[in-house]
Every structure is written in C-alpha cells, then in structure tokens.
Amino acid sequence: MTGPSNRLDPLGRLAGALVEDILATPGPELLAQSAEDYGDARALAAEFEKAIASLRKKFETADGAAGSSETDKGTEV
C-alpha cells in the first residue's frame, strides 16, 4: 500500500516530525506559545471554534432534537 506514510516527500516527513512535537508539547506550553505569538493564550483555540462553529451548530441542533425526541418518548404513556 502506498499511503502518506511511505510515499512522503521531504516536506511531508518534516510535517510528521513537527506534528509529533506539537502533540508531545504540554498544554500550558502550547497556550503560552499562543500568547507569545498573538498576545492571547486563547487566540488559536478561538480560531478553532470559529472554523467549526457552523458544524457545532448543525450537529448540536440535531443532537438536541434527537434528545428531546427521546425525552418525549419517555414521557408518553
């Protein structure tokens, strides 16, 4: 099989190493880096939320509807 792991170019391999480092970095240090780069420790977390806001709304609404539907069923006698 020729997937990403064994067909990577130099930049792809570098990406793997950088991601490894990100995932191994303690949370407080990541937030401190964000504060250093953007003047706000929550800047990137907020950007994340912004990027997926429409998805959250869509799936939370669906989840809520399913939940209330379950509740309705539960109260039916």
Add this chain to the structure above:
Amino acid sequence: MILFSESDLAGAERTKGAMPTEEEMAVASYSLAEALTAVKSLSDADRTALLKVARVYARTRKTKYDYQDLLHEAIARILEGKRNWPAGLPFVPFVSGVIRGIAWEWRTEAHNKPSSEPAVYEEGGVIARIDTQKLLALFDDDALARGIVIGMMEGARGEELRKSSGLSDTEYESKRRKIRRRIERQWLEEEQTDR
C-alpha cells in the same frame, strides 16, 4: 473511557492515553454522539494543538485549501460518521490523523487535476524545492538545528535523530521545540504579510 484530555496534562499523556479496558476493546469505535461530546469537550490546549497541526499540513502539503478548511473538513467527516473514531485511541491524535489524511487526499487531487498552471506542487517539484530551501535557510545560523531539520526531512525520527545530533534527551527536545517554533513564526509572518 478515555475521551478527553485536560490542558494541564503533559503532552505525552495527551497522545498516549491509557490502555483500553476490556469493555473498550470490545467496541470497534466510539459512537457519533461520543464524538460530538469529545469535540465539545476539547480543552483550549487541545484546540490550539489541532489548529497548529492543521496549519502544518496545509503549509507543507500545498493544497488549494487553507488550514481552517482542513480542520472543518476533518471535524465534519468525524461528526458525519465518514471517519470512525477507533476505541482506545485518544481523540486529539485521532483528529490529527484525519487532518493528515485529508491533506494528503487534497494534495493528491490537486496533483492529479490537469492544470495549465506551471506551479504544480509535486515531490521533487520546483515549488517543493523552493519551500525546502526556504525552510532550511531559517537555520543558517544554527548548524545543529539545520542538521536535525535535514534529518527530519530524510525521515529520521526520535532516538536515531537525537543520537546523530549528539545531544542529550533534554537538549534534543528543547532543540526540536525551537525548530518548530522558528518555522511557526516564519509561517505566521508570511500570513500577516499576505493579509
């Protein structure tokens, strides 16, 4: 069940998690409701990590999409059930893997599309070579860091790379972090210039 991480956890704990229990092993993957709960429960540190991961793949894969698109698509595929979250795998590394797969897929799509533009990204291509040289030039003042970056580009990892650098574990970790930070700052500068 190991669903979430806290911002005060060490990175290693965030990535490794604990051994799955027998109950977890019996389940092939978490449900969509559990995935939604995991998304909602991500800590600020987890969100920060995943945004950084998306940026790394968007910058190095050269798709026509940006890192916000990558992130959005990864979460969409997970919540729509197109990508199942395997039981026992912590959520953050799972999302990271999904982002990586999409970046590869989008890069491949761009690569396969017939294009009249000469600036197509490909292994060994002109743009890839320029990007590689630009990144290496960031470490012109630090031969050791440059050597480690070259090693990373050649696919060396962990202990192999540390040994060849001649650094102790702590020194190597520190150097690796400095390398990543310098690259991140360069990308940040470029993004601010582009705005």
